[in-house]
Amino acid sequence: MNAAAKILHPLSPLLRDPVPSLAPNRYWDADWYARELREIWARNWNYIGRAAGFAAGTMHRRDVAGVNVVIVRSKSGELTAFHNVCPHRGSELCLTDVQPLRGNRILCPYHAWSFKADGTLASTGAASRAEGFDADALGLRQVALREWNGMVFVCPSEQSPSFGADNFFEVHELSNWPMNDLVEAYRETNIVEANWKVIWENFNECLHCPGVHPSLCSLIPVYKKGHLAPHDAGDWDPETAQPEPTLRPGARSWTLTGEPVAPDFPGLSDAERDAGQTYAVVLPTLFVVAHVDFVSIVSIRPLGPERTEVSGEVLVAPETLANPDFDVNQIVLFNTQVQNEDAAACEMNQRGLRSSPFEHGVLMPEEYQVREFHQWVQRQLIDGAAGGARNNREPLVAV
Ligand code: FES
Ligand SMILES: [Fe+2]
Incomplete structure (x- = not known):
């Protein structure tokens, strides 16, 4: 145990001993990446966009953790997801990012089998049906889909985890924000030439903040110390210190001036208004930062061992956008x-x-959340190798 650890409050989250980080090859080895894609990403909920982005009567092709998925919004509004493959002889069904349904049907472009929006086989095109042909057994294979706070997630695994299960953060429900009503004011997608875990590690510590984020540190004073929160201080005492980081005096939101760009969302608690930022994390796919006047979604999609897509969305109230x-x-x-x-x-x-x-x-004492992330990765891989027996998994159910 090091000297500093002797004076830490028992509830301090700081690591008491040096802990090894992950082996470097886990950040670039192609086989390791394929394993993580299969056992972590394909077995967890992947963010695929806001519900409002799926218009009635359309289908959407998405690569989700290496699995070809079609998301279908029926004309009457139901949202479902399937493996993007036709049960006849395996053609892809949806060929582009977005396509209209044909008369509320998913039409296979090869031999014109068609499927209802719930995936059941509706017609077999020009093909006659032999005796014993079992149409009921030839529906599309469903993929688990769920909506949360106006956002859509799919999990291609046969068994999907409970939402937020085994997140080492408790998923903040954001129940005081009008998440379903917000509209997109801005979106940006970038390619980051780094392994997906590097991005989460960076998210999970603030030792880099003083050197890397001058403007953020001027907005959030505790970050200037390299702390994620006041409890990172070696002399932290829960009896006297505030629990969460707050914005500098006079600032109320993450803007150039620190001034909000719109009236506060009604319904926020005093604590949420005072904090100026509320995080909700859904591993491994996204984090949300909710402010008094807007909400930011940052989503992560692995594209390769050393390449990750990072998308940012800014959501505001409709009257703000207008x-x-x-x-x-x-x-x-x-x-x-x-x-x-x-x-x-x-x-x-x-x-x-x-x-x-x-x-x-x-890992240094302040990198306790990086440690938690590494442990989460390890648990996922052990669970994946065990066939998903642990981790509160639920069988695939119709939505
Ligand atoms: S492969 Fe789809 S109808 Fe033949
Ligand atoms: Fe950062």
Whole structure:
């Protein structure tokens, strides 16, 4: 035990001992990446977009953890997901990012079998049906889909986990934000040349904040100390210290000026207003940062061992978007800068890991959440290898 650990409050989250980080090859080895895609990403909920982005009477092709999925919004509004493959002889069904349904049917482009929006076989095109042909057994294979706070998630595994199960963060419900009513004011997608775990590790510590994020540190003073929260201080005492980080005096939101761009969402608690930021994390796919006037969604999609798609969405109230005085750049210029700073940090981390002469690095006391993330990854891999017997898995059910 080191000297500093002797004075820590018993409830301090800081690590008491140096802990090894992951071996560098886990950030670039193709076989390891394939294993993580199969046993972590394909067995968890993947964010695929906001519910409002799936118009009635359309189908959408998505690669979800290497699985070809079609998401269908029927004309009457039901949202379902299937493996994007025809049970006749295996053609892809939806050929592009988005296509209209044909008369509320999913039409296979090869031999014109058609399926109802619930996946049941409706017709076999020009083919006659032999005696004993079992149409009921030839529906589309469903993929688990669920909506949460206006966001859509799918899990391609036969057994999907309870939503937020085994997240090492409790998933904040954001119940005081009008999540279902918000509209998109801005969206940006970038490719970060780094392994997906590098991005989550970076999210889970603030030791990099003083050097990497000058504007964010000026908005959130505790970040300037390299702390995620006041309890990262070595002399933290829960009797006297505030629990959560707060914005600098006078600032109320993550904007260029610290001023909100819109009236506060009605219904927020005093604590939520005072904090200025509320995080909701759904591993491994996204985190939400909810503010008094807007909500930011950052989603992550692995594209390869050393390549990750990172998308940012800014959501506001419809009346805010309609207000001619609303200037989304007040939000975007601040948040994009922070995200670009993180992306550059992740890419330099990746380049170093790729050429690393060591077997693994070391986690410092303040990197307790990185440790929790590594443990989460490890649990997922053990659970995946065991066939998903643990981890509160639920059988695939119709939605
Ligand atoms: S493969 Fe789809 S109808 Fe033949
Ligand atoms: Fe950062």
